[in-house]
Amino acid sequence: MSELVDRYSTEQGADHHHRALLVGLFVLDFLTIHPFVDGNGRLSRLLGTRLLSEAGYGVGRYVSLEGLVYERRDDYDDALAASTAGWQDGAHDPWPWLGFLVDVLADAYEAFAARAADHRSGVTSSPATGTTQLPNQTLGEPKLNNRR
Numbered sequence: 001m002s003e004l005v006d007r008y009s010t011e012q013g014a015d016h017h018h019r020a021l022l023v024g025l026f027v028l029d030f031l032t033i034h035p036f037v038d039g040n041g042r043l044s045r046l047l048g049t050r051l052l053s054e055a056g057y058g059v060g061r062y063v064s065l066e067g068l069v070y071e072r073r074d075d076y077d078d079a080l081a082a083s084t085a086g087w088q089d090g091a092h093d094p095w096p097w098l099g100f101l102v103d104v105l106a107d108a109y110e111a112f113a114a115r116a117a118d119h120r121s122g123v124t125s126s127p128a129t130g131t132t133q134l135p136n137q138t139l140g141e142p143k144l145n146n147r148r
Helices: 002-014 019-033 040-054 065-071 073-084 095-121
Strands: 124-126 131-133
Touching: 002 019, 019 040, 019 073, 019 095, 040 065, 065 073, 065 095, 073 095
Parallel strands: none
Antiparallel strands: 124 131
8 A cells, every 4th residue: 555655646746647547546556456344435435535636626525526426336336347357467447447537527527517507596406305496586576665
């Protein structure tokens, strides 16, 4: 694990590769190393969100990246399986996993943009219930000031 962390830190500092892709490669290696008996997936998503935030992708503060991954768990499993095959021999293809990560990030930024637009227009939504509520509106004639 220390080699993984050192390699990640070196590559981030060198600034030769896109930061989001380096985070994806870190998470892929972490999941493949599988350092703990239980909780590797949860910890990898937590680490990924934190590392993405440090790399300038702070959308995880406003949109649950873990929730988006959960919604696409079949894609998550497929991408992880495709990218870990041959990992032990250095013959793996990280691009299915990296593509999945980029898609999740794009979905998160789209969700954030939609929430921001709704907020500007006065529409509020509850992610827990999926309901949308418009601001209080009165139908009919507008109320006028009755001063004479």
